[in-house]
Amino acid sequence: MLSPADSLAPDWLVVPDDANSLAQAVWPAAADRDAGGALVLGGMPVAELVRQYGTPLLVLDEDEVRERARAFHDAFARATAEHGTSSRVYYAGKAFLSTAVARWVTEEGLNVDVCTCGELEVALAAGVDPARIGFHGNNKSVSEIERAVSVGIGTIIVDSAVEIERVAVAAARIGTVQRVLVRVNSGVHAETHDFLATAHEDQKFGMPFGDAEIAVARIRELPALEFVGLHCHIGSQIFGVAGFRESASRVLELHEKLLAGGEIPLLNLGGGFGIAYTSVDDPTPIGQLAAEIVGAVAAGCAERGIPLPILAFEPGRAIVGTAGVTVYEVGTTKAVTLDSGASRLYVSVDGGMSDNARPALYGAQFSARIASRTSDVPSALVRVVGKHCESGDIVVDHEYLPGDVAPGDLLAVPATGAYCMSLASNYNHVPRPAVVAVTRGSSRVIVRGESLDDLLARDTGISITEGA
Known part of the structure; x- marks a missing residue:
């Protein structure tokens, strides 16, 4: 397991007392965890939102x-x-x-x-x-x-x-x-x-x-x-x-x-x-x-x-x-150790620079938390990355998460309500995600997510047939 004192961490990044906690100023005011430790946004359990709408998903607290x-x-x-x-x-x-x-x-x-x-x-x-x-x-x-x-x-x-x-x-x-x-x-x-x-x-x-x-x-x-x-x-x-x-x-x-x-x-x-x-x-x-x-x-x-x-x-x-939280599913994790002995855990998610270009464009910093559960495992230094064919496809450059973060976990990145969907693209022909509004225990789609058919429909060299 990776050490929280890993030398790859920037000076500003503090090892959290609890890698499950939600920093008050970063998350929507109503964000919380339920009795089982899962993230709740606008009164809606994130796992339920993912069940209905899939991932990646931008959740906007109305x-x-x-x-x-x-x-x-x-x-x-x-x-x-x-x-x-x-x-x-x-x-x-x-x-x-x-x-x-x-x-x-x-x-x-x-x-x-x-x-x-x-x-x-x-x-x-x-x-x-x-x-x-x-x-x-x-x-x-x-x-x-x-x-x-x-x-x-x-x-x-x-x-x-x-x-x-x-x-x-x-x-x-x-x-x-x-x-x-x-x-x-x-x-x-x-x-x-x-x-x-x-x-x-x-x-x-x-x-x-x-x-x-x-x-x-x-x-x-x-x-x-x-x-x-x-x-x-x-x-x-x-x-x-x-x-x-x-x-x-x-x-x-x-x-x-x-x-x-x-x-x-x-x-x-x-x-x-x-x-x-x-x-x-x-x-x-x-x-x-x-x-x-x-x-x-x-x-x-x-x-x-x-x-x-x-x-x-x-x-x-x-x-x-701060009203926006993007939810991803973790696909793979990989520990990378440098010759110096410093190491970090790469956590790959099913989105990336196509739904949040700000880190690649501006070097913007974000936070992350496991959304589907909590963990008592000590913190590990992680870098959350996307699925695109770019080494600069970074979602969260530096963060501490529980060291047992694993494929299948839901990962939430807060403060994504501004300039993420506005800058979203179809790089690598990845469809843009849906935007779902939540309020007081209910949810609704306010921007429909794209399908592969949506992408193919714009290519005049492709004939999309019924049931294809």
Whole structure:
């Protein structure tokens, strides 16, 4: 059996007192184990979910999504009301979007942020009021813009001078005035605990301040457009508020300058609020985020003697991330020992980078627990890997699990609600898994899993016959 003190473990990974325990911040609030030690999500035993829907399976706790959406809405509403303004919270659909999720978040008071025509159509199919939708993206096509304008979308966040002209033409053609924001680069990029300030950020999104001034002047010349504010997004998976404070201070300088040309009712500071993926992650509480960010903007406006605008925010991961748990079946295990004597147990599951590309793309860290049982066997250092033909097909890079983890065990990976299904693929012709919503002891499919027939149906060289 492998030693928990294995030298291959990173410094941040702590040997758990109990390798069956569920770290509170990482799992849905209602996640628990039953009397037999099996994992229960949303009141549903995981083994029963697997019996009904198979593996891999993304389980989404509806109550967790709703509670976190409501918490963001209420926290920013309270914080802005204390300073005499109001807030708008947009759910960032890129994290994970389905008609069910769109309905949940809008029923809890949120608007919806989309960045492609596909996401827009999902939101519209869910019955979301177009006036409550914001449209992002650095390369909106003419057809996408025409569709958005024609349905009466609330705001379009323009990302270039080219888009300004496209939106103006589309709005003029149908005789409407389209509300737009201009996305700017504040020169602050925040990621997790650190932020780096630069004079001009070299990236595809947004405009530097000088270009933004020119863009706003052009918008104000066009009768089919209404400039309603600036937008700035500084990064992703951010803990703390230092980056938000610095970015807001810089954007307010531009905001103040642009007030000379007319009122600016809105300031959108984007999203990027972090969640816990491992037991050592410590995300900032929602109430603290709202109070400190809004307080910083209010102080900046007071210093400049300008009115505090309506403030908008775009959380996505922070609403849906911890609500999702992906369940796999263990297929094989294999102990690997290096020449140095260091060793770890490789645990192969029946999914991988096709349903969670984040470790391969970003080196993202996740956690794991055996879901079908508990064990008193001492912890072993494991690496959970997928079934794809890539050495980088890693689901959980470093984790401690009971050393008797074995083929046939169910393995649960928490905090997979955001950017896992959104990034899912059919690599190696593996069908994408189903998404099942759980709440109060019931379950239902909200995104159907793919079958092999679904994959073959897209290949025009294959004729699928009845019963084949």
